Amino acid sequence: MNLFGILKGVTYFAAAGASITNGFAADRMILTSNVQTLPSADFLLKQAPVIDFKSTVQEMQQNGLPVSIIASIMRVERKTVYAWMKDAQPRRDAVDRLALVYPILKSAFGTHLKTAHRLWNTKDRSSVTLESLLTAPAIDAAATEKYLATFASAIRRYAAQDSAAMPSARGGNALLDEIPIVDFDRT
Numbered sequence: 001m002n003l004f005g006i007l008k009g010v011t012y013f014a015a016a017g018a019s020i021t022n023g024f025a026a027d028r029m030i031l032t033s034n035v036q037t038l039p040s041a042d043f044l045l046k047q048a049p050v051i052d053f054k055s056t057v058q059e060m061q062q063n064g065l066p067v068s069i070i071a072s073i074m075r076v077e078r079k080t081v082y083a084w085m086k087d088a089q090p091r092r093d094a095v096d097r098l099a100l101v102y103p104i105l106k107s108a109f110g111t112h113l114k115t116a117h118r119l120w121n122t123k124d125r126s127s128v129t130l131e132s133l134l135t136a137p138a139i140d141a142a143a144t145e146k147y148l149a150t151f152a153s154a155i156r157r158y159a160a161q162d163s164a165a166m167p168s169a170r171g172g173n174a175l176l177d178e179i180p181i182v183d184f185d186r187t
Contacts, residue, residue: 051099057084064114073134100139108148112159124150
């Protein structure tokens with residue numbers, strides 16, 4: 001649905017010197033009925049991707065990122081993260097922050113977010129840590145991606161180590177893992 005479909009049947013006029021012919025303002029539109037400010041079409045088209053907040057936070061934890069690190073990234077307490085995982089509604093700034101951070105972490109670490117925890121306090125050549133980048137009030141996505149590119153080989157190595165250390169289906173005993181299972185059909 002486009003913006004015209006949303007505003008169908010609403011009388012509006014342009015503000016801030018926009019042309020009357022297209023009806024769009026540079027940064028807002030004003031409804032003539034009760035004078036409300038609405039975002040412009042450009043703003044609506046540039047919205048962050050829609051994510052399922054609860055399942056994304058749960059996925060991050062299940063993929064090895066501790067709740068304390070998630071809380072640090074989101075700039076909240078751990079109890080708030082646990083509340084989110086139990087259906088509490090996050091604030092808009094938390095949703096926006098997760099929409100920015102999650103794709104960066106997902107592209108760098110894949111499903112091995114435990115590796116992000118291993119690099120959390122590792123300094124690069126300019127003494128910047130992943131913690132300082134992801135807990136800043138305003139996240140610099142370019143600087144974070146540059147930091148992660150610097151440690152790309154370490155990320156791959158840690159991810160391989162973490163995958164090898166995952167517990168097996170038989171309780172984590174490597175000796176038992178190599179013994180074949182024989183299933184006798186006794187009918």
